Amino acid sequence: MRFALRHGTRPSGGDVDVAVIGTGADELRAARELGRDGIVGCYSPVTALEFDDAADRWTVRSARGEFAPRIVVLTPPADLAEWTLIGLGGRTIAQARGTSALLGIALHGFPNLFFLTPPPLSDTAMPPAALAARIGYIRRCVDLLRRTSCTRIEARAATQHEFDRRLRADSRYRPAPRRPAQHHFDLTVAADREPAQEYSGPALLDAPGAELLVSVALSGHPDPIDGRYHWYGRIAGADGGELPDPGRGQVFLTLPGGHPAPGRLQERDPWGNLRIVGVGEPPFPLEPAPAH
Structure with a gap:
C-alpha cells in the first residue's frame, strides 16, 4: 500500500x-x-x-x-x-x-x-x-x-x-x-457477540479415514421451532496438526469421558480451523432444566 x-x-x-x-x-x-x-x-x-x-x-x-x-x-x-x-x-x-x-x-x-x-x-x-x-x-x-x-x-x-x-x-x-x-x-x-461456551478443551475427532486429537470450543441452544438441541463450535488441530477438509460425510466428536456425538464439518477459517455443527444430544453434558 x-x-x-x-x-x-x-x-x-x-x-x-x-x-x-x-x-x-x-x-x-x-x-x-x-x-x-x-x-x-x-x-x-x-x-x-x-x-x-x-x-x-x-x-x-x-x-x-x-x-x-x-x-x-x-x-x-x-x-x-x-x-x-x-x-x-x-x-x-x-x-x-x-x-x-x-x-x-x-x-x-x-x-x-x-x-x-x-x-x-x-x-x-x-x-x-x-x-x-x-x-x-x-x-x-x-x-x-x-x-x-x-x-x-x-x-x-x-x-x-x-x-x-x-x-x-x-x-x-x-x-x-x-x-x-x-x-x-x-x-x-x-x-x-460471543455466546458463553459450554465446553472448551481437548476432544477426539473421528472423521472418515482419520482419528485426530483436537481442541474445541463448543456452544449450543434448543431450537424453539424444531424442538431439538443445536450445537456448534470451532475445531483447531492439536499442536498445530492439520485438520481434514470439510466434506459431506458425518463425523463424530468425543470429549474426555463422554460419548461420540455425530456432527458435520463446515467451512475452514483463514487460520485453518473448522466449524462443526450437530443436531441432537451434544458431546458436552447439558445443565438440567430448572424445576418449576
Whole structure:
C-alpha cells in the first residue's frame, strides 16, 4: 500500500484511539478536524491493515513497525490489487467488490473503519460529498461509539444493501452524510457477540479415514421451532496438526469421558480451523432444566 499520512507521532505503547491514513491535504485536514480527540497519523509506507476480531482493533503495519488503533479513517488507493486490507473472517477488500459502501464511508464486514473518500468497489459508487460533511459524519460515528461505551461499530448489511440498491436504481440519488442513524449500525462489545461456551478443551475427532486429537470450543441452544438441541463450535488441530477438509460425510466428536456425538464439518477459517455443527444430544453434558 504505497501511501502514508505525513502527520502525527508514533503512539506510545502501540495503541491509539483513531488513525488517519492517506497522502494529501484532505487527510491533513481530517486529522486536524478530528485531532481534538487525540487522533494520530501513521508512518510511511503502510503495508497492511488487519482487523483483530478479539480486540476490536486494527493492526496497522508499516515500514517502521505496527500499532493498533481502535478506529481507522482511510483514503483508499485506486488499485485494489495493491491494497492489503483484511476485515472480519479474513475477508479482503477485493472480496467486497460489486457493492457500494454506505454513503461511500462505511462498509459491512470492515468494522471500525471509515473511508474519507469512497473505496473503488462499484461502478455505481456515488461521488464523494463535501469533505467537511464526510469528516463531520465520521466524527459523529466515533462519538456514537464512545457514547454507547461500545468497542465496535459496523454498518449493517441490510442498510448497506438498501443504499446500494437505491444508488443503482436512481443515478440522481445523492444522500448527504449528515447525522448517522444509530439503527444503521451494529454497536457492540465482545460479550454481545460471543455466546458463553459450554465446553472448551481437548476432544477426539473421528472423521472418515482419520482419528485426530483436537481442541474445541463448543456452544449450543434448543431450537424453539424444531424442538431439538443445536450445537456448534470451532475445531483447531492439536499442536498445530492439520485438520481434514470439510466434506459431506458425518463425523463424530468425543470429549474426555463422554460419548461420540455425530456432527458435520463446515467451512475452514483463514487460520485453518473448522466449524462443526450437530443436531441432537451434544458431546458436552447439558445443565438440567430448572424445576418449576
